[in-house]
Amino acid sequence: DIQMTQSPSSLSASVGDRVTITCRASQVISNWLTWYQQKPGQAPKSLIYAASNLQSGVPSRFSGSGSGTDFTLTISSLQPEDLATYYCQQYNSYPLTFGGGTKVEIK
Amino acid sequence: QVQLQESGPGLVKPSETLSLTCTVSGGSISTYYWTWIRQPPGKGLEWIGYIYDTGSTNYNPSLKSRVTISVNRTKNQFSLKLNSVTAADTAVYYCARDGDTVGLFGYWGQGILVTVSS
Numbered sequence: 001d002i003q004m005t006q007s008p009s010s011l012s013a014s015v016g017d018r019v020t021i022t023c024r025a026s027q028v029i030s031n032w033l034t035w036y037q038q039k040p041g042q043a044p045k046s047l048i049y050a051a052s053n054l055q056s057g058v059p060s061r062f063s064g065s066g067s068g069t070d071f072t073l074t075i076s077s078l079q080p081e082d083l084a085t086y087y088c089q090q091y092n093s094y095p096l097t098f099g100g101g102t103k104v105e106i107k
Numbered sequence: 108q109v110q111l112q113e114s115g116p117g118l119v120k121p122s123e124t125l126s127l128t129c130t131v132s133g134g135s136i137s138t139y140y141w142t143w144i145r146q147p148p149g150k151g152l153e154w155i156g157y158i159y160d161t162g163s164t165n166y167n168p169s170l171k172s173r174v175t176i177s178v179n180r181t182k183n184q185f186s187l188k189l190n191s192v193t194a195a196d197t198a199v200y201y202c203a204r205d206g207d208t209v210g211l212f213g214y215w216g217q218g219i220l221v222t223v224s225s
Binding site: 001032034042043044045046049050087089091094095096097098099100101 | 151152153154165167168169201203206208209210211212213215216217218
């Protein structure tokens with residue numbers, strides 16, 4: 001199985017801050033990576049696909065980068081509605097696996 | 108717009124079988140990979156497995172010996188059975204479907220909490 005390791009596990013930032021979350025795969029997954037946002041009590045929602053492509057309707061303050069084993073999700077200017085837990089997921093091979101999540105809190 | 112809705116018992120006794128159904132509306136259950144994912148309270152996401160249009164299945168090796176996913180095309184539903192459950196199987200269970208890319212979930216049910224307890 002491909003292990004996905006996210007860091008940090010949680011962070012607290014102020015509105016307007018730039019936030020960066022990293023995800024590392026235990027083996028090369030090319031760019032077969034998506035980032036999900038999960039708000040409390042809701043199902044996850046895909047923000048980014050193929051590591052760096054923004055899903056339709058997702059605000060442009062979200063961006064993704066990386067390839068191979070190291071990936072990053074960036075929120076350029078944190079907004080109150082970005083309070084959520086963010087997960088990376090690889091879809092290079094089965095079993096599909098998720099990172100442990102990064103909980104983003106607003107100061 | 109495709110919508111998914113999980114249903115089933117919210118409480119299952121240890122050693123018994125957890126059974127859930129996902130009803131698909133707004134589209135046919137033909138084609139696509141119909142998937143179950145779970146999330147223990149306060150923890151991360153775990154892919155359980157899928158059933159494809161042809162009836163082929165693929166399960167997470169960590170659960171493979173206990174899992175069965177099946178489809179009922181006449182009712183536009185697919186189902187999950189997990190046997191010999193323990194407290195470790197307590198989780199919110201989601202049904203999901205890939206979008207334009209296999210393995211990337213664009214459609215999710217709202218989730219159903221299943222508690223394993225006597």
